[in-house]
Each structure stands twice: as C-alpha cells, then as structure tokens.
Amino acid sequence: MSTQPAERTLQxxxxxxxxxxxYSETWLAYSMLGLRLVMAWVFLQAGLEKLFEGGVGDPLAWSSAGFLENAIAEANPLSGLFAFFADFAAIVDPLVIFGQILIGLALLFGVFFRFAAMMxxxxxxxxxxxAWQGGLMAGFPVEHGYFVDSSFVYMLLLFGLGAWGAGRILGVDRILEDSSVVKENPWLRYLLG
Structure with missing residues (x-):
C-alpha cells in the first residue's frame, strides 16, 4: 500500500x-479547504461585527455612509461613484452586512460556492x-503600496477557489450536484462547486 500522496499533472x-x-491531490484538497474556511471566517466575522457594532440590542448601528463620504480619496477616479453610494446607505448597509454573513456561511458550508465566491x-x-489613493497615472496607490492590498488578494483567492470548485470538498455542493434537479438543469453547476 502506497503512503505517497496521489500526484497528477495539470496541462x-x-x-x-x-x-x-x-501537483498533489491530497495537498491541493487540504489547501483549498483551509483557504475556503479562512475566507468564510473573514466574511462571517466582518458581517457579524458590523451587524452587532452597536450591541446585540441595537443591530444595524454600523453604517457605510461615514466611510463613503469621508474615507475615499478625492484623487480616486471613482470617488464620485462612492459619494453616490453614500446617498443610498439605507440600501448599501444591509447589502454589505447580510451579504458578508451569507457569503461567509456559503463558503463555510460549501453551498452555492461559485455564486458566493463571485459575490x-x-x-x-x-x-x-x-482604497485607491489615485488613478492610473499615479499607479493606483493604495494605503500601503501600489495596486495590491488585502481586498485584491481576497478577490483573487475567491476567484481561484471558485475555479477549482472548492465547495465540493466536504461541502453541500457535492450532494447538490448529484441531485436530480441539478442533473436536469446543468446550468446550475455554474452556481455550485
């Protein structure tokens, strides 16, 4: 009996x-599961912190308006868009809070994983x-450098996890993909995985 991890070749x-x-199938599976759980934690924690920022008795005390009105650099080429969003904080706030919580739960349980990763x-x-402090001519500076920050890294991680179908690893999507509903509607596989 071999104790070596199964290796495959990606072409x-x-x-x-x-x-x-x-690549090692075993280590790939462990790394995808670990990254999936970490990203689930990032989203769940962020959403729950915002939900209960004012305390359990005062949900939704958090608001995006202050950030959107004051924290976006004027040199950011999209500052006008974010100022526009500030006028609709009553819509933006629940989208951010509950979006983060639902994305976190979907990543955690591996359900509708590709859709959650895309959102x-x-x-x-x-x-x-x-986070841009300026535009293209300035090199898209962000707070601690140029171009890349944690949000950019998270975006790429989610893209990679969705591409690999990480929701199938100990996730609900593995069960859903075997269901008759998904077999009869193969387009649903684009949301799962």
Missing amino acids: SELLGREVEFN GAIQMLFFWTA
Whole structure:
C-alpha cells in the first residue's frame, strides 16, 4: 500500500504558452479547504461585527455612509461613484452586512460556492477600488503600496477557489450536484462547486 500522496499533472495553455506541472491531490484538497474556511471566517466575522457594532440590542448601528463620504480619496477616479453610494446607505448597509454573513456561511458550508465566491469577489473589487489613493497615472496607490492590498488578494483567492470548485470538498455542493434537479438543469453547476 502506497503512503505517497496521489500526484497528477495539470496541462493547460496560459497566455499562449503550454504549461504543465505536477501537483498533489491530497495537498491541493487540504489547501483549498483551509483557504475556503479562512475566507468564510473573514466574511462571517466582518458581517457579524458590523451587524452587532452597536450591541446585540441595537443591530444595524454600523453604517457605510461615514466611510463613503469621508474615507475615499478625492484623487480616486471613482470617488464620485462612492459619494453616490453614500446617498443610498439605507440600501448599501444591509447589502454589505447580510451579504458578508451569507457569503461567509456559503463558503463555510460549501453551498452555492461559485455564486458566493463571485459575490464575495465583487464585494472585494468594490473595497479595493475604494482604497485607491489615485488613478492610473499615479499607479493606483493604495494605503500601503501600489495596486495590491488585502481586498485584491481576497478577490483573487475567491476567484481561484471558485475555479477549482472548492465547495465540493466536504461541502453541500457535492450532494447538490448529484441531485436530480441539478442533473436536469446543468446550468446550475455554474452556481455550485
């Protein structure tokens, strides 16, 4: 009996070039599950902190309005868009709070994983663009450097986890994909995985 992790070879084309490398299925599965759980925690914690910021008796005390009105740099080419969002904080706030909680739960349990990963990546895209201190000519500076911040990293992690179908690893999506509803409606697989 072999104790070596199962290895596979990935062959693909990337930017017009053939790429090929070996990887361990075992370590890939563990790493995807670990990253999935970490991202679930990031979203759940953020959403629950916002929900209960004013205390359990005062849910929804958190508001995006102060951030949207005061924290977006004037040099940010999208500052006008975020100022517009500030006028609709009553809509934006529950979308952020409950979006983060639902994304976190979906990532945690591996249910509608690709859809949740896409929604999380879109939210991270908004957070990343809000962090710009300037535009293209300035090199898209963010608070601690240029171009890349934690929101950008999270966005790429979610994209990768969705591409690999990390919701199938000890997740509800594995069960859902075997259901008759999904087999009769194969387009649903784009939401699962």
